[in-house]
Amino acid sequence: QRFPQARQAIKYLVEDGRYDYLETGSLISIKENVENITLPSEERKIRMYPVDFEEFIIYMGEELLFEYIKNCWDKKKPLDEKMHAKAMYLFKEYLLVGGMPQALKAYKNGNKDFYAADVEKRDILELYRDDIRKAAKRYNSRVSALFENIPGYLSTHEKRVVLSKLGESNRSFDRYDEPLFWLDDSMICNLCYKCTDPNVGFALNKDDSYVKCYMGDTGLLVSLAFSENELSSSRLYQQIMNDKLSLNKGMLYENMIAQMITSMGKKLYFYTKYNKEKHRNDIEIDFLLSNESKTNLKVFPIEVKSSKNYSATSLDKFKDLFGKKIATPYIVHPKNLARKDNIICIPPYMICAAFSDALE
Structure with missing residues (x-):
């Protein structure tokens, strides 16, 4: 990172043929610290994501539980209630x-x-702040403002970026294109754009001014959202684990689903429809996936529910609008696997298996 010429020298080391090489670095070294060097064409870039749930559960010594979860999904049957818990x-x-x-x-x-x-996560957050100060030179104040406000955006009902919270008018949204792109490109954040018409592909109907900004790692979001004093004892964490603390769980659940979808290599999109008579959105679909077919596009709408009691009103209305394009609607909820009126309701620990199968 501090000696870019070493990166340039990789060309000749690879040519020598005796070794393979692995280069690592932050966004600074990969994108910005390249002055006066020729980037070697031999480089193959690999995007590294946070540890996923499959890796986490295996690391915690629960390989058998993970195999049981996969087996239950394959057979489309719920887990035993004790195993679900x-x-x-x-x-x-x-x-x-x-x-x-x-x-x-x-x-x-x-x-x-x-x-x-939490101590480790706060160290990582400080490294992120250092990267923002060093790398986003032309607009680091705007990048910093967006970054620090992520918990605030996600704690609202709509969860989208609202520039008025940064002292900006909506008309100046184009000033935040590059700062948002920087946060997304650095993998500090995952951006989710509104798709105005899922009928004909997501990217073609992306509304760049209507965006949600999720944290790249949900554990980091927890540490960013709470002060160090609030999390200075594990007791608060245990209260959250046991559902005994009033907390916007929806923010954390939705951020985690965004993280999981991103780690599958998918771009994030959502859908809303505003009702002028009611002065509010009467359809809100948290995430949209597709089979990415050019000739036979199929859409997988996903709603995220952190509570055990909920309605599927938005999904029903979405099906009325785009029924011919919909393959399978999903609700991610804390309850066991179930099927209701052609909607598959899955617990979040089944997401990777379910969505991977759906998109094959």
């Missing part, structure tokens, strides 16, 4: 600790010490 408990652990390797290692080695993980 165990899987949900592990998922909530994953939700709070996140997928940063340093945080996971501290959590496990500390005998499931949430505070030890």
Whole structure:
């Protein structure tokens, strides 16, 4: 990172043929610190994501539970209730600790010490802030403002970026194109854009001014959302784990689903429809996936519910509008696997298996 000429020299080292090489670096070294060097064409870029739930559950020594979850999905049957409760408990652990390797290692080695993980996460957040200060030179104040406001955006009902909270008018949204792109490109955040017409592909109908900004790792979101004093004891974490603390769980659940979809290599899109008479959105679909077919596009609408009691009103209205294009609607909820009126309701620990199968 501090000596870019070493990166340039890779060309000749690869040519020598005796070794393979692995280069690592932050956004600074990969995108910005390249002055006066020729980038070697031999490089093959690999995007690295936070540890996913499958990796987390195996790291925590629960390989058999993971195999059982996959088996239940394959057979489309719910887990035994005790096993479902165990899987949900592990998922909530994953939700709070996140997928940063340093945080996971501290959590496990500390005998499931949430505070030890939080210390590591705060160090990572400071590294992010350093990257923002050093790399986003032309617009670092705007990048910083967006970054620090992520918990605020996600705690609202609509969860989208609202520039008035940064002291900006909506007319100046184009000033935030590059800062938003920087946060997305650096993988600090995952951007989710509104699709105005899912009938004909998502990217073709993307509304760049209507965007949600999710944190790249949900564990980091927890540490960004709460002050260090609030999380200074594991007791608060345990209250969250046991559902005894008033908390916007929807923010965390939705962020985690965004994280999981992104790790599958998919872009994030959502859909809303405003009702002028009611002065509010009467259709809100959290995420849209597709089979990406050019000739026979099929859409998979996804709603995320953090509560056990909910309605499927938005999904029903979405089906009325786009019925011919819809393959399978999904609701992600804390309850066991179930099917209701052609909607598959899945617990979050089944997401990777379910969505991977659906998109094949």
